[in-house]
Amino acid sequence: MEGQAVLTPNLTEQMYKCFACLACNTICPVGIKPADLALETRHVSEQIRPRWWKRPLFHGLFPDPKRLELGMLPLRWLERLGLRRLAERVGVTRLLPTQLRDMERMLPEVPERPLRVVLPEVTPSVGELRYRVGFFLGCAQSLLFADESAATVRVLARNGCEVVSPREVRCCGMPPLGYGERDMAVEMARWNIALFEDLDVDAIITDCATCGSTLKEYGQLLADDGDWAQRAEAFATKVRDISEFLAEIPVVKPRGRVEARVTYHDPCHLVRAQGVSQQPRDLLRLIEGLEFVEMEEADWCCGSAGTQLISHHKTSVSVLDHKMDNVEVTGAQYVASGCPGCQMQLSVGVKRRGLEMQVVHPIQLLDQAYRNGDE
Amino acid sequence: MTMIEPSAIKALKRVVGKANVLTAPEDLLCYSYDSTFAEHLPDAVVQPKTTEEVADVLRIAHGDGIPVVPRGMASGLAAASVPFSGGIALSLTRMNRILEIDEANMTATAEAGVITAHLQDAVEARGLFYPPDPSSIRQSTIGGNVACNAGGPRCLKYGITGDYVLGLKTVLADGRVLQTGGKAIKNVTGYNLTQLFVGSEGTLGVITEVLVKLISRPEHVRTALAVYEDLDDASRSVNAILSAGIVPCTLEMMDDTTIETIEEYMRLGLPVGAAALLILESDGEDQDTVDREVEAMAAIARRHGASDVRVADSESARDELWRGRRSVGPSLARRAPNKLGEDISVPRSQIPEAVRRIKQIGHKYDLPIVVFGHAGDGNLHPNILFDKRDDEQWQRVEQAVGAIFEVAVELGGTLSGEHGVGVLKQPYLEHALGPVSIEMQRRIKDAWDPNHILNPGKVFPARDGH
Numbered sequence: 001m002e003g004q005a006v007l008t009p010n011l012t013e014q015m016y017k018c019f020a021c022l023a024c025n026t027i028c029p030v031g032i033k034p035a036d037l038a039l040e041t042r043h044v045s046e047q048i049r050p051r052w053w054k055r056p057l058f059h060g061l062f063p064d065p066k067r068l069e070l071g072m073l074p075l076r077w078l079e080r081l082g083l084r085r086l087a088e089r090v091g092v093t094r095l096l097p098t099q100l101r102d103m104e105r106m107l108p109e110v111p112e113r114p115l116r117v118v119l120p121e122v123t124p125s126v127g128e129l130r131y132r133v134g135f136f137l138g139c140a141q142s143l144l145f146a147d148e149s150a151a152t153v154r155v156l157a158r159n160g161c162e163v164v165s166p167r168e169v170r171c172c173g174m175p176p177l178g179y180g181e182r183d184m185a186v187e188m189a190r191w192n193i194a195l196f197e198d199l200d201v202d203a204i205i206t207d208c209a210t211c212g213s214t215l216k217e218y219g220q221l222l223a224d225d226g227d228w229a230q231r232a233e234a235f236a237t238k239v240r241d242i243s244e245f246l247a248e249i250p251v252v253k254p255r256g257r258v259e260a261r262v263t264y265h266d267p268c269h270l271v272r273a274q275g276v277s278q279q280p281r282d283l284l285r286l287i288e289g290l291e292f293v294e295m296e297e298a299d300w301c302c303g304s305a306g307t308q309l310i311s312h313h314k315t316s317v318s319v320l321d322h323k324m325d326n327v328e329v330t331g332a333q334y335v336a337s338g339c340p341g342c343q344m345q346l347s348v349g350v351k352r353r354g355l356e357m358q359v360v361h362p363i364q365l366l367d368q369a370y371r372n373g374d375e
Numbered sequence: 376m377t378m379i380e381p382s383a384i385k386a387l388k389r390v391v392g393k394a395n396v397l398t399a400p401e402d403l404l405c406y407s408y409d410s411t412f413a414e415h416l417p418d419a420v421v422q423p424k425t426t427e428e429v430a431d432v433l434r435i436a437h438g439d440g441i442p443v444v445p446r447g448m449a450s451g452l453a454a455a456s457v458p459f460s461g462g463i464a465l466s467l468t469r470m471n472r473i474l475e476i477d478e479a480n481m482t483a484t485a486e487a488g489v490i491t492a493h494l495q496d497a498v499e500a501r502g503l504f505y506p507p508d509p510s511s512i513r514q515s516t517i518g519g520n521v522a523c524n525a526g527g528p529r530c531l532k533y534g535i536t537g538d539y540v541l542g543l544k545t546v547l548a549d550g551r552v553l554q555t556g557g558k559a560i561k562n563v564t565g566y567n568l569t570q571l572f573v574g575s576e577g578t579l580g581v582i583t584e585v586l587v588k589l590i591s592r593p594e595h596v597r598t599a600l601a602v603y604e605d606l607d608d609a610s611r612s613v614n615a616i617l618s619a620g621i622v623p624c625t626l627e628m629m630d631d632t633t634i635e636t637i638e639e640y641m642r643l644g645l646p647v648g649a650a651a652l653l654i655l656e657s658d659g660e661d662q663d664t665v666d667r668e669v670e671a672m673a674a675i676a677r678r679h680g681a682s683d684v685r686v687a688d689s690e691s692a693r694d695e696l697w698r699g700r701r702s703v704g705p706s707l708a709r710r711a712p713n714k715l716g717e718d719i720s721v722p723r724s725q726i727p728e729a730v731r732r733i734k735q736i737g738h739k740y741d742l743p744i745v746v747f748g749h750a751g752d753g754n755l756h757p758n759i760l761f762d763k764r765d766d767e768q769w770q771r772v773e774q775a776v777g778a779i780f781e782v783a784v785e786l787g788g789t790l791s792g793e794h795g796v797g798v799l800k801q802p803y804l805e806h807a808l809g810p811v812s813i814e815m816q817r818r819i820k821d822a823w824d825p826n827h828i829l830n831p832g833k834v835f836p837a838r839d840g841h
Contacts, residue, residue: 004404
């Protein structure tokens with residue numbers, strides 16, 4: 001087969017159909033990584049046949065968090081004026097085609113202000129200072145899931161961490177990588193590496209599975225990039241998912257209780273890309289009153305893959321449906337998952353089925369347990 | 376190379392829908408190979424959903440003289456589903472429904488494209504059991520298993536795929552649908568056409584539905600691992616176990632190179648450096664009997680020179696052992712770009728002699744050959760590792776293959792225990808079966824497929840005019 005395939009538009013499209021759930025990567029005993037090849041092909045395709053809308057989108061929006069924040073403004077106004085809720089209540093959204101409705105359902109309640117501008121650059125530890133850690137605030141976390149990352153920083157502080165969260169942080173690079181814009185991801189990587197080099201931190205922590213998986217791969221991304229190769233490797237070895245970091249330190253047991261039944265969904269970018277699956281479960285089991293229920297096929301993809309609900313709606317929804325069957329039978333009040341993409345997708349699933357279930361980041365439940373103990 | 380007329384493509388699209396006829400080069404590539412190193416592009420891939428659609432496809436192919444090469448998940452090891460003839464690669468994977476599990480009659484009916492492991496899971500959920508277990512079980516389809524009469528480790532006790540096939544629905548070369556067999560266990564009304572299709576490798580008709588016999592699920596299973604410093608000891612243990620009246624459900628053997636290869640990639644803690652391993656397994660209704668059998672086998676193994684015997688004490692320990700055994704094929708693929716996996720069968724007592732001679736062949740032709748297989752029934756898998764791009768090496772591989780088959784026949788065995796003939800074993804077929812058998816089989820082929828459109832050139836080399 002070598003040398004026989006030609007990069008046709010059909011082939012490129014097949015590569016975009018890949019959800020990059022990495023299941024093929026981990027199962028192949030021969031060591032072929034089809035998901036990596038799919039991303040590689042997207043990159044090659046972009047070199048040969050660049051798509052017109054990508055440059056303005058990625059180069060215009062992603063390098064500068066301020067521009068992304070500006071882009072979110074219309075949505076925030078809708079929210080502020082109560083129009084989103086009104087539209088849902090009056091039933092206007094029902095007039096939308098299913099796909100648009102699903103896209104609307106994806107978006108959580110948008111925070112008043114992006115966390116990036118609210119979060120102090122240095123959060124002191126509560127009690128004795130044990131670690132100085134950097135916090136990598138992802139775009140989706142800042143713009144859409146501000147409460148979660150605020151909780152992450154609180155939990156870190158409570159566990160003896162001084163948390164440094166530089167405001168100049170840029171996108172981790174995954175969205176451009178996913179769309180074949182590798183050069184741009186390289187630029188972002190260099191920026192972030194330089195930024196955190198100056199901070200002198202013990203670890204670089206993120207609460208976004210996707211950011212984590214990308215940051216940990218900076219070493220590979222810049223492997224042939226002269227001096228940067230070593231700097232990237234040094235950066236990457238410091239990166240920890242929040243649950244991973246907490247599992248490595250003697251974590252403070254919360255005194256408060258959270259009375260709820262909780263199930264956990266493994267994000268592809270955490271379980272397969274980073275090999276992290278036990279740690280978030282252990283965190284949940286730390287909480288008194290919490291009943292943890294394991295769902296079937298917890299590590300199966302939810303169908304989010306970032307933007308597949310938009311680009312490949314039908315496939316995305318069928319994957320989601322399978323996932324929701326497994327979620328629903330647990331009878332859980334919370335489904336926890338440390339990935340903004342998964343959370344948005346699972347929210348669509350919950351809303352489609354009209355379930356009384358909340359989608360949360362595991363760290364929020366831990367944070368809640370600490371806070372309940374304070375009262 | 377056959378070209379398919381645009382009008383035929385159009386007609387095919389009308390039958391199965393536009394989305395289910397693929398002609399883009401990159402799509403054709405995906406259907407150009409199986410689990411061997413052989414490859415050839417089809418002219419079109421057609422993916423029917425029903426028996427009726429298959430019948431319509433064959434009517435079109437028959438009319439236009441287009442070759443049709445049926446395929447499931449392409450896990451075959453004899454290149455039987457590689458479309459050397461061009462034409463249509465007929466993929467049956469969309470026909471993946473389990474149609475019925477009949478608990479009263481203990482049968483299951485499934486469409487050809489059902490993954491065999493899925494069928495097993497479904498019947499086991501009802502306390503029933505479908506025993507044949509080729510290593511490809513999580514990938515291969517029941518239709519493909521029947522078409523190649525697949526075996527597997529458990530066949531020592533339970534028999535092979537063909538032993539479980541009670542009936543078939545097949546589409547003939549001209550598009551007629553033939554139903555054979557049925558749920559009645561005894562059936563001597565006419566020739567046994569069902570079994571004629573078993574192992575026919577898609578050359579007589581397209582199997583679209585399979586009716587299989589089930590047995591009740593054994594409730595208990597235990598597995599042991601025996602380590603040997605001498606291959607002869609392993610072989611003697613096998614004979615001693617079977618002569619002691621124990622029928623284990625599996626008796627798998629791996630040689631030193633196989634152990635090394637698996638361990639290198641799986642890190643399961645296998646004893647690297649040992650000459651051979653046996654995996655011994657017993658299953659049954661009754662826990663005590665199963666325990667007793669495993670203990671007895673372990674004792675026999677020790678008496679016959681096993682340096683270490685470990686009995687898996689948990690389900691996960693057992694899974695580990697099997698994960699190793701099932702990963703042999705893929706692990707080998709890490710060692711060399713290509714592998715040629717044979718599946719000769721010899722009388723059980725000849726196993727040590729066969730392995731010794733195969734190793735000599737490896738030395739003579741300077742090729743790494745690993746040997747593993749189903750020691751209980753004498754079905755061995757010598758795998759030659761090589762790089763197809765090296766012509767000189769490929770010639771040595773061909774010579775080595777010939778020599779291995781020679782060994783099989785000399786020791787009173789046969790070329791293929793469970794993979795089939797495809798194209799890889801064709802050159803040696805006449806030597807193994809004799810001219811009369813070949814001639815009669817060719818006549819069967821001519822009767823069922825006079826225009827030779829069904830998987831042409833497979834099993835028997837094409838004759839002049841075809």
